[in-house]
Amino acid sequence: MNLQEIALSYKDDVIKSIQEAIRIKSVEETPLPGKPFGEGPAEALRYFLQLGEHLGFEVENFDNYAGHIDFGSGDETIGILGHVDVVPEGEGWSHPPYAGEIGDGKIYGRGVLDDKGPMITCLYAMKAIKDSGLKTGKKIRMILGANEETGWGCMNHYFGKLNMPHPDLSFTPDSTFPVTFAEKGIMQVVLKKTYKNSENIKIKGGNAFNSVSEKAFLEISEESGKRIANYLPEFNKDKDYGIKVEKISENLIITSAGKSAHASRPDKGYNAVSALMTLISESGYRGETLEDVAKFFSEKIKMETDGKSMGIAFEDKDSGQLTLNIGMISLENKKLEISIDIRYPVTIEKNAVLEGIGKSATEFGMEIEVKGGKDPLYIPRDNFLVKTLMDVYKDVTCDIEAKPIAIGGGTYARAIKNCVAFGALLKDQEDNMHQKDEYLEISKIDAWLKIYAEAIYKLAK
Structure with missing residues (x-):
């Protein structure tokens, strides 16, 4: 059998391992x-490392921050980076989010696309190379983090505190095929304000910076809220x-139901917080605190996802438009916090966004606190790594018109x-990461196995 055939022979094992990984609630x-x-x-993290050891690889756990799985040897190292943690499941699933159930040819579960399914597939692609007997001149190292969704403390520990060496060439299967040559800058900020009078109201919405708010609610006295309620029809x-x-x-209790989506594509979701604020504003509600919050929105x-009304609707030809997502809101005990996730184009300075x-924020007497972020990533399209992975993708899929x-x-x-980033979403695959009923079509595993086996081998040989 050739390499791709060997990889495909592990498909049943891949399915089983993905199901087992999904059953671990790793929020x-x-x-x-x-x-x-x-x-x-x-x-x-323990599960992935034990699976790697079972498949015949050398593994090491670094204080439950991160771990790695090694195969082969050489002066250079090929890295495969991924994460084992997931975002909260949210509500409204038709399949249990941590059961790994199969229905209609799909595996359902939080993390099946982001990032457990792709990393399991890459692990079996490594096994295919090992079992094929093909010679590799470089070490292959899978690096697993346990805190990608909420801060990257895992990578800071592994590469920072422990000073582990950077692989010479690497990819992460945590995006979309074919190859991601540029990633927008990320900025997460919280707008804060303390009011003298809270009007006995409470607002809560969202559960993470990097997810579109799918649920929000306002609790208000019947007398104060009757204008909003009367306007609702x-x-x-x-x-x-x-x-x-x-x-x-x-x-x-006024509840708003939206549709979750990844903060990098807020236009794919429907923001429950923004919708609730739109209602309050249009109702003509009067009252110092809530009126002020609604006026800010x-x-x-508005219902925008490009920051236009804030004057930050930047864009460039390489990475497109800026996106803005309202991830969370909280108004309780006179304290307001609005958590915003922004993805800005690679050629734009973050200070211009700030x-x-x-x-x-200043116009409404709010303070701004920067909670985190990442600088943009840009690797030229003619770079060896980009070209090699593009060639593998085109050869396996016959999608010869594909571009980075x-x-x-x-x-x-x-x-x-x-x-x-290299995959894992294929051209005809729905992106439901960070959404309810996240699923992986079992038929897609064939392409994943073939692509990743070939890619890892081509980089390592």
Whole structure:
């Protein structure tokens, strides 16, 4: 058998291993002794390392921050970077998010695309190379992080504190095929304001910076909220914002239901927070605090995802438009916090983005706190790594018109030198990362196995 045939022979094992990995709820939790990101991420990391050892590779765990799986030897190293943690599951799943159920030819579960499914596939692609007997002149090292979704403490520990060497050439299967040569800059900020009077209201929405808010609610007294409630039928007449009102004791609970999506593509989702604020603004509600918050949204956010009303709708020819996502909102005990995730074009200075946000915040008496971010990534299209991976993709898929792409997502390619994102989403594959009912079509595993086996071998030979 040739290399691709050997890789395909492991398909049933790939399916089983993906299901097992999905059953581990690896959302970041409260740190525990020896488990910096909680029980789930540590358990998921252990699972991958034990699987790597079972498949005949050398493995090492670095304090449950990160781990690596090694095959072969050589003066140079080929890296495969991925993560074992996942974003929170959210609500509304038709299949349990941590069961790895199969239905209609699909594996369902949080992380099946981002990033457990692709990394399991790459691990079996490494096994195919090992079992084929083909000679490689370089070491192949899979590097696994346990904190990609919420801070990259894993990579900071592995490459920073421990000073582990950077592989010479690397890829991460955490994006879209064919090859991602550019990744927008990432900026996560929180707008804050303290009010003198909270009007006995409470607002909550969203669960992460990097996900479009799929649920939000306003709790307000019946007397204060009746204007909003009375306007709702008119508001819903020409729109489908998924907003409902219910009475609990002396209060009204106004809930807004949206559609989650990755913050790099907020236009693919539907923001429940922005929709709720649109209702409040259009209702003509009057009241110091809530009116002020709603006015900020109506003037500076609207239902936009490009930052136009903030004056930061930048774009360039290499990476496209800036995106802005309202990830979370909280108004409680007179304190307002609005968490915003921004992906800005590779040629734009982050200070220009900060200046625009800061100006809008100042107009409404808000403070701005930068919580995190990543600088843009840009590797020329004619780079050896990009060209080699492009050639493999075209040879396996026969998609000869494919060209390298730019994305708004942030992958581990930014963590080291000479690294790009390579897959795993195929051209005809739905991107439902960070959404309910995240799934992987089992039929796509064939292409994944063939592409990754060939790519790893071509880089390592």
